[in-house]
Amino acid sequence: MGYYTTDNETLNMPGLSGKQFPDTAPQQSSGVLYHQLRREPLTVVGGKGSYLVTDTGLEILDATCGAAVSCLGHSDERVHEAILDQLKKIPYCYSLYFTNTAAENLSKLLVDSTGGIMSRAYIVSSGTEAVEAAVKMAIQYFTELPVPEPQRVKFISRHSSYHGNTLGSLAVGHHASRRRIYESLLSKNISHIPQCYPYRGMKPNETTEEYVTRLAQELEDEFQRLGPNTVAAFVAETMPGATLGCVPPLPGYLKALKAVCKRHGALFILDEVMSGMGRTGTLHAWEQEDVVPDLQTIAKGLGAGYAPIAGLLINKHVVDTLNQGTGAFVHSQTYQGHPVACAAAYRVQQIIQEDNLLPNVREMGIYLGELLHERLDNHPHVGDIRGRGLFWAMELVQDRETKQSYPPSKAVSWTMHTTGLKPEHAISLMPGSGGADGVNGDHIILAPPYNTTQEEIRLIVDRTVRVIQEVLGE
Known part of the structure; x- marks a missing residue:
């Protein structure tokens, strides 16, 4: 559900995770046709609850359940x-x-x-x-x-x-x-x-x-x-x-x-x-x-x-x-x-x-929305915060007053995703683009598991805010 384009500039964007290979590199050992052929994504070898574990031992907080899929977390x-x-x-x-x-x-x-x-x-x-x-x-x-x-x-x-x-x-x-x-x-x-x-x-x-x-x-x-x-x-x-x-x-x-x-x-x-x-x-x-x-x-x-x-x-x-x-x-x-x-x-x-999880989705969803508004309502590049249940997004803009989007060449949402995967953040955010008119417009989505807790919601919001600040400034 991610970013699809045929724009050569964007195909080489820095906003994808993993190791990058030059287009002249010899054939790699993997037999997988990766979404981006010149980038090897991180390898996940395990998962428990809301966390994914890579082959390097990095524990990533899966704040999106993949693409809003793993609603019970991992490995129940x-x-x-x-x-x-x-x-x-x-x-x-x-x-x-x-x-x-x-x-x-x-x-x-x-x-x-x-x-x-x-x-x-x-x-x-x-x-x-x-x-x-x-x-x-x-x-x-x-x-x-x-x-x-x-x-x-x-x-x-x-x-x-x-x-x-x-x-x-x-x-x-x-x-x-x-x-x-x-x-x-x-x-x-x-x-x-x-x-x-x-x-x-x-x-x-x-x-x-x-x-x-x-x-x-x-x-x-x-x-x-x-x-x-x-x-x-x-x-x-x-x-x-x-x-x-x-x-x-x-x-x-x-x-x-x-x-x-x-x-x-x-x-x-x-x-x-x-x-x-x-x-x-x-x-x-x-x-x-x-x-x-x-x-x-x-x-x-x-x-x-x-x-x-x-x-x-x-x-x-x-x-x-x-x-x-x-x-x-x-x-x-x-x-x-x-x-x-x-x-x-x-x-x-x-x-x-x-496990009576639907009431928890509603309760934690309200809490997630409140924290996002509390922390990001005044950020100059967060134009809109919206959602329901455990399904929330932040639309990212160059200017809050004019609602001007970032150009696709900057790959803002994917840069958010990749920045989140740095060890100092260790969070998986779901990037989205093209919402404004099919080409322009960036947002990131949070979709935690249905059994999430207040403590985990606070951690998700805190890490998300730090990623936004690193990519777009305070």
């Missing part, structure tokens, strides 16, 4: 036992022919967590796969209606969004540097409207209600431009993550946009790959918004990193439509419903409930 023995137990029973069976107990248990838990509103779960291996499945499901849904609407093949998404890295999911998202070299291959039936981004999007003296009304009208206008009966779905992250940096939806925003979709018969798809499964304080982020999606994607916090897993949750009315039609979903993945991954995720979700 209870999950290890569940994985080993499942491995001894059956490690794999092909979901086209069979089901398995682990997939059944996890899917039932997920359905029950929505009160049955989302009546089926489709378990895959990554958030990208879940988004692909959602797009296909939306298309098929309109062919299965009692009066089919096969002309509904267009989608509306939002600027500065991210929904995955396959060609289909990349087309749904709109992060300029990630899309740039693949534009010729991306679907042309997806259009994009502005984000709900109060820091940069609200006009002077505009109220929250007026801003939400304007955003809803922009969606309405896009429906009208495309032809309302040609749109299959609107797709949005319930709370944007890596590309925009933890912007909570304003009150009434998602509800207003769903109303537009409902008025025109289109589906409402919420991407909770990053913000879901407890990250924002409720198991599903939409629970806080008085809105229910037709399709919902989940991933990172689902399995806490113990195995690759994600899912698509499907509203009962969509399932009923398919059931009354062909009775099948025209899509499959080799590893969908993988028994070991499902067993791991099921145990993770049990632990979240058993």
Whole structure:
């Protein structure tokens, strides 16, 4: 979920961790295709709780759970036992022919967590796969209606969004540097409207209600431009993550946009790959918004990193439509419903409930926000501090008054990340860029594990502040 670009100056930026090799260096011993070919990243050999341990013995405070994934921290023995137990029973069976107990248990838990509103779960291996499945499901849904609407093949998404890295999911998202070299291959039936981004999007003296009304009208206008009966779905992250940096939806925003979709018969798809499964304080982020999606994607916090897993949750009315039609979903993945991954995720979700972690996410999230504001509200280069639950970001600017971003060539957010990995700081911060317009804009994200403590939150904030001061000054 990091920085993607084809800018040569940025490819050689100093803001990536690890050893750097010149482009003329002989081939290295590693067989791994690193994200940056001329840089060898730090090697992690262990982890416990909120800490990662490198092969040099450096203990790094993982303040972001990787990419908001390791929500229980690292190496919970209870999950290890569940994985080993499942491995001894059956490690794999092909979901086209069979089901398995682990997939059944996890899917039932997920359905029950929505009160049955989302009546089926489709378990895959990554958030990208879940988004692909959602797009296909939306298309098929309109062919299965009692009066089919096969002309509904267009989608509306939002600027500065991210929904995955396959060609289909990349087309749904709109992060300029990630899309740039693949534009010729991306679907042309997806259009994009502005984000709900109060820091940069609200006009002077505009109220929250007026801003939400304007955003809803922009969606309405896009429906009208495309032809309302040609749109299959609107797709949005319930709370944007890596590309925009933890912007909570304003009150009434998602509800207003769903109303537009409902008025025109289109589906409402919420991407909770990053913000879901407890990250924002409720198991599903939409629970806080008085809105229910037709399709919902989940991933990172689902399995806490113990195995690759994600899912698509499907509203009962969509399932009923398919059931009354062909009775099948025209899509499959080799590893969908993988028994070991499902067993791991099921145990993770049990632990979240058993250890009463969602209240802790809410309580520690409030504490984290308070400390960030207390320490950084007056910093001349911290333009905005925003978040919900244990999902917070700081947008970094050259000038607080004008909100001018740093040029991409300075790679500010990645320099923050690398500076954090110095032994004197030993903290992993999540960098993000391009939020302002797809190219400009830097932010860093904090996403501690759900079982974090006040003491750990204070340590995270203290180290983060020291990194900001080293990179941007007092």
